[in-house]
Amino acid sequence: xxxxxxxxxxxxxxxxxxxxxxxxxxxxxxxxxxxxxxxxxxxxxxxxxxxxxxxxxxxxxxxxxxxxxxxxxxxxxxxxxxxxxxxxxxxxxxxxxxxxxxxxxxxxxxxxxxxxxxxxxxxxxxxxxxxxxxxxxxxxxxxxxxxxxxxxxxxxxxxxxxxxxxxxxxxxxxxxxxxxxxxxxxxxxxxxxxxxxxxxxxxxxxxxxxxxxxxxxxxxxxxxxxxxxxxxxxxxxxxxxxxxxxxxxxxxxxxxxxxxxxxxxxxxxxxxxxxxxxxxxxxxxxxxxxxxx
Numbered sequence: 001x002x003x004x005x006x007x008x009x010x011x012x013x014x015x016x017x018x019x020x021x022x023x024x025x026x027x028x029x030x031x032x033x034x035x036x037x038x039x040x041x042x043x044x045x046x047x048x049x050x051x052x053x054x055x056x057x058x059x060x061x062x063x064x065x066x067x068x069x070x071x072x073x074x075x076x077x078x079x080x081x082x083x084x085x086x087x088x089x090x091x092x093x094x095x096x097x098x099x100x101x102x103x104x105x106x107x108x109x110x111x112x113x114x115x116x117x118x119x120x121x122x123x124x125x126x127x128x129x130x131x132x133x134x135x136x137x138x139x140x141x142x143x144x145x146x147x148x149x150x151x152x153x154x155x156x157x158x159x160x161x162x163x164x165x166x167x168x169x170x171x172x173x174x175x176x177x178x179x180x181x182x183x184x185x186x187x188x189x190x191x192x193x194x195x196x197x198x199x200x201x202x203x204x205x206x207x208x209x210x211x212x213x214x215x216x217x218x219x220x221x222x223x224x225x226x227x228x229x230x231x232x233x234x235x236x237x238x239x240x241x242x243x244x245x246x247x248x249x250x251x252x253x254x255x256x257x258x259x260x261x262x263x264x265x266x267x268x269x270x271x272x273x274x275x276x277x278x279x280x281x282x283x284x285x286x287x288x289x290x291x292x293x
Contacts (some may be wrong), residue, residue: 010196012116012117012198013118020224043061062155073144080128083129100265116134118157125137140155189193202236
């Protein structure tokens with residue numbers, strides 16, 4: 001059975017996409033006095049010498065460093081309130097519906113939803129100021145022991161498995177209990193890929209960029225305009241010019257009038273206008289003229 005496909009989904013990576021900082025550098029390491037250099041050295045040893053999965057190595061090292069502090073997921077969520085963003089992020093999340101979904105779009109049931117899909121910690125993101133502005137947040141998670149302390153990785157999201165969450169959004173299967181591999185006809189999927197925009201920052205987002213390109217969605221690679229080394233820009237340039245993973249790159253500035261903001265506004269407006277046009281065409285095709293006299 002077909003369902004209304006009136007939702008426009010804006011999907012974001014977090015680190016280096018919505019924020020210039022990695023979330024652990026922003027709030028976690030300073031809180032617990034963790035030396036970033038030593039932390040990542042330990043992670044890299046597990047990956048290179050013992051062949052650990054990168055996300056599992058990261059979460060194991062966090063447990064090793066935080067074990068004596070009896071940290072809970074609630075503690076991590078409280079820390080998430082200190083996360084910082086690129087300019088204009090919070091305003092953009094609020095204004096995109098207000099200014100670029102017009103009354104005629106609203107009358108047709110068209111709306112914008114925001115999603116964050118990150119390889120970082122969901123517990124930190126659950127405490128950030130964007131929490132109530134997004135439909136769902138997906139990230140790595142810790143389980144807790146009988147004392148409420150984080151004790152073991154409950155869920156990891158790698159750069160490759162992030163694509164699973166694009167399909168969850170596409171199918172409306174946002175609960176981890178839902179089997180995303182269940183067959184679902186295209187007209188039964190509430191958010192078709194052509195209604196989706198993915199925003200990421202570089203090679204770690206290539207799997208998501210590829211899924212979007214193959215399925216008719218749109219993608220933008222963003223870079224830090226304050227990176228004096230130029231590395232942030234170069235990785236986006238490579239993705240666009242040589243690897244052809246994305247059509248658009250832009251500085252990570254979400255304020256009104258910025259290149260990125262203009263791109264996102266135009267993409268949302270184009271999708272909304274297309275959905276409205278399709279609804280009007282469907283109405284006209286289903287209309288039977290009354291007999292003349």
